[in-house]
Amino acid sequence: MKTHGIGTMRGYLRSDGRKGIRNVVAVGYLVECAHHVAREIAIPFREHDVHVIGFPGCYPNDYADRMMERLCTHPNVGAVLLVSLGCESFNKYALERAVRATGRPVKTIVIQAAGGTRKSIDEGRAFIAEQRALLDAAPTVPMDVSELVIGTVCGGSDGTSGITGNPAAGRAFDQFVEEGAACIFEETGELIGCEHIMAARAATPELGVELEASVAKAARYYATLGYGSFAAGNADGGLSTIEEKSMGAYAKSGASPITGLIKPGDIPPRGGLYLLDVVPDGEVRFGFPNINDNAEIAELIACGSHAVLFVTGRGSVVGSAISPVVKICANPETYRRMEDDMDVDAGRILEGKAGLAEVGLEIHDLVVSLGAGARTKSEQLGHQEFILTYKSFEPIGPACLPAA
Template structure:
């Protein structure tokens, strides 16, 4: 499969004022504290529209990370309009978020429950607001989109012994073709990459970036050890895995074999095409608990960094999707696929059954990405999955060595 094969040529994007293109045109209803969650959810439910999504941050105390991620999500290329739902007394800076969305050229409205007359009145006002926002979002120009304009993230969840020999390397093949075509691909889960930091650093485009990658995996190992999950036992012989580096390579194989162009943190937008590692582990001493409490917290971070679509590999069978960006589920285990086929987009278990090669499944995944980018609903999307989680974290900005291509970007 060559990178010049442009598939159907039917990919299309919603053109935003910053030049980025979205593959969806979602109106997000964003609650800014848990106290506004119910009202926001009712507005979304009553809208009964696949492209009206609920997102939000539950905390009442301020958090720079949460504000940044909410800002990146509300100005994501897949988002065409924003309704902010505030109780009124929470610390979230709703005016700064509103201004950031407005500055991005998107329609935005704010409802403050304490000022709008309470639950019933705010739900009513919210429904009208969504109608107005959708009408404006519908005017967004739709333009052709090329493979190099795609941003694709990957995670694994519910992994088992099959993940590392079917779904993960098949996603890696897809990533290789996307990167070759100039697209941007993002992988993460540094806590599961212990043992292959040297292998990763050898693939970095500069030695300085390689050193940053090694340091970030060491940070992840320390953090998870403090959380009580430092159980990176050497020689996990189960299922034929002989060494720590072999076990981690199973997760790492999702990234394919392209050079690593940069190291980003959640919400950083990669400055050019290429393969990026996302460092999801907070900086400093552990403060707010686990780095990501479940798969959807990772998905939200990949989306905040611009991912149009998420490739989710699963062995035991996750069923989740996500708000804002469609999730494509690649099932590693043929037995799981037989049980949960209605929840899966791609059956990578065929590799284990001898019915398909890694290249064939990799090509099928690429086809699903391009279908999603031409407007086709993914399986989880069609089932109405729109999971979303955002919690407290703290990060320092990445250093200059992490993004060698910055400045070279167009």
């Protein structure tokens, strides 16, 4: 598939062979009590690819450990600063060792040992200034589209999302899969009613069973909670039921065969189309699976996504730390109101000004351009939203990656 007027992709080569399209310094706080210090450390560098991520909880959680390790060793990350209060349960030195093992520079600041807020901030800023200078001089290597991992999510959905934005994202996914890239769609709680259609697209019958089971799990989880993944804003935007919302959300997966089923932190082993199961395993313990769109984005990035396609009908302004977020606006009226935040006007389809194939190619080419140095609207505006909560997952089974 040829791109149109796009420069050659280049990446930052990591020790595991993956390449990043960004060279970010990640500042990770390991408990909410360290969040302010981490944010203050990063503020002078906010326009220089220094991004704050973190886990707010004081009590241990295997999911949080796994997420933070995956994020700190993401191909878009070149160096890491960990900020600890000192008495939280997070195993900071295990995370530091995991990052160091990849060859990335890493430093841990323990606020209680460093002497408090000001001393910790000064120490952290000195480390970042040093690392940022080194990363800015780092060489790049050629990068192929087949080396990309791309996620997709929809939020602020309305009646136009399933007609324009989501299917256009699906067309882009089909192009990327054809080129050998890995594409990840989610979430199982917004695919209720589409499980049998998905199963028919599975690479093997056994994978089809796993896909259906993941959606059934989500339905049980939401039934226990007493509500589903259907917000008041969805209804105000013209959606009537979770099944109607599901049909629109499902459209962003495109039409390629489904290669595998993964969970947060699982990295696709090869190109193809993957479903990300974001609903925790076991009994309902921690409440709503994803309390907002940024939780889903973080999980897609933890699976290695270099960039995330975000489809919205009613409008959203969020971006993310670590990986660029491409805003695809499904509603032409919303696009005209919020053009400064939107990258793609998929609402042109509704007005007869463009076709699905044309907008799908536009999305595809925009993602490729990110690997040639282009920046999304959310990056230009400084959006670096991030949230991480408590969850619990069991490992995926052998049927989930049948080609492995």
